[in-house]
Amino acid sequence: MSVTSQWIEISSPEGTFGAYxxxxxTRKGPGIVLIQEIFGVNEHIRSVAEQYAADGYLVLAPDLFWRHGHRIELGYDEAGWKRAVELMNATDRYKAQADIKLAIDTLKTHTGLDGRIASIGYCFGGMLSYNTAANGFVDVAIAYYGGGIQNQLDRASEIKVPLLMHFGEQDSHIPIDAVKQIAERFEFNDDVDIEVYPGAEHGFNCSHRDSYNQRAAAEAHGNTLIFLSQNL
Known part of the structure; x- marks a missing residue:
């Protein structure tokens, strides 16, 4: 039997929203809540969910833009970028965290959950994964090129779970000085790992983007799987 996937609905106090x-x-595995980029739960994020399911994880990717439209799915062209930034700026991050918590609670009740739960987020989702760790919602957290983490280092002491952060050395959205600042803040936390990929730009994991870097994406995926196997 191969990986299977479907959209489900999650109830919240404000209504219902979709999650992939x-x-x-195997029908069972440890859980991952997969946190989207600013482009919605699009083809790329769905393919990432399926990849981690192929790796043996039960994966749920909540639609965090549901208050602005049904299953918004954007591409990486100029129009997609413009709309994505608008949606990111319009999203209440406290409500997004509440949605993530509901997705985690949904995973906890799924008959296929066999183990603990991690969060993995990309870009906007990377920052949310960091906060999910700080909020104590998950057992392990991973952030790919999490924009703005350097501005939330006041929450560093709240992170009590293993955390892995991936950054591209050539990221035009996250300066290397910001990465150094993050690394310095977590220097004495043995549960926090930071990986920097030479020559990699922002969004290096996304094969649908011009910034895709196959080597960095492969190394980051491998590092993520090792980190999950060691900590989940």
Whole structure:
């Protein structure tokens, strides 16, 4: 039996929202809440969910833009970028965290959950994954090129779970000085790992973007799987 996937609905005090569920072929596994970029739960994020399901994880990717439209899915062209930034700026991050918590609670009740739960987020989602860790919602957290983490280092002491952060050395959105600032803040926390990928730009993991870097994406995926296997 291969990986299966489907959209499910999650109830919240404000209404229901969609989440993309990917189930491993074993039908059971540790959980991952997968946190989107600013482009919605689009084809790329769904493919990432399916990849982690193929790796043996039960994956749920909540639609965090649901208050602005049904299953908004954007591309990486100029129009997509413009709309994505508008949606990011219009999103209440406290409400997004509440949605993530509901997705985690949904995973906890799924019959296929066999183990603990991690969060993995990309860009906007990377910052949210960092905050999910600080809020104590998950057992492990991973952030790919999390924009703005350097501005939330006052929450560093609240992070009590293993945290892995991936950054591109050539990221035009996250200066290397910001990465150094983050690294200095977590220097004495043995549960926090930071990986910097030479020559990699922002969004290096996304094969749908011009900034895709195959080597960095492969190394980051491998590092993520090792980190999950060691800590989840």
């Amino acid at each position: 569920l990917a189930i491993p072929h």
